[in-house]
Amino acid sequence: MKRDLKTLTILFRTQATIERLIQEDVEKHNLSATEFGVLEALYHLGPLPVQSLTGKILIAASSMTYVISRLKEKGWIVQTPNVADKRVKEVSLTADGLERMKAIYPRHEQALRERFDRLTEAEEATLRTLLKKIGK
Numbered sequence: 001m002k003r004d005l006k007t008l009t010i011l012f013r014t015q016a017t018i019e020r021l022i023q024e025d026v027e028k029h030n031l032s033a034t035e036f037g038v039l040e041a042l043y044h045l046g047p048l049p050v051q052s053l054t055g056k057i058l059i060a061a062s063s064m065t066y067v068i069s070r071l072k073e074k075g076w077i078v079q080t081p082n083v084a085d086k087r088v089k090e091v092s093l094t095a096d097g098l099e100r101m102k103a104i105y106p107r108h109e110q111a112l113r114e115r116f117d118r119l120t121e122a123e124e125a126t127l128r129t130l131l132k133k134i135g136k
Contacts, residue, residue: 018115025111029104034059034067036108039076039093043101047092049082076100 019033026036037057042048048056054064068091071077076097082088093101116124 025108039101042093047090049088049090
């Protein structure tokens with residue numbers, strides 16, 4: 001039996017659907033998906049060097065510079081020199097940014113959970129395992 005790439009097509013369509021859900025949800029809060037990704041990383045992980053943040057969000061350093069500038073203009077993040085190495089810039093949420101994420105994130109998580117809750121816990125665990133197997 002010849003195995004085609006139907007699974008790949010389904011995976012790409014699923015990815016597009018999830019990306020669209022995320023984009024629609026974060027746009028309600030006047031954010032791009034990338035801006036939200038930065039805020040989410042800082043919300044869950046705390047202050048991060050720009051280079052680490054770029055790796056977490058998976059965007060080019062030049063794009064990260066733009067996103068950081070936009071979020072600084074909005075007053076939601078600050079950049080400060082790292083205590084151990086002044087050459088390294090560390091990014092963190094401002095008090096306003098933290099409050100915004102406390103308000104936004106639970107609703108965002110719920111919107112995505114509604115989609116994933118179509119799966120049982122066991123199905124979701126299996127999906128994670130299978131996706132990791134393909135991705136590594």
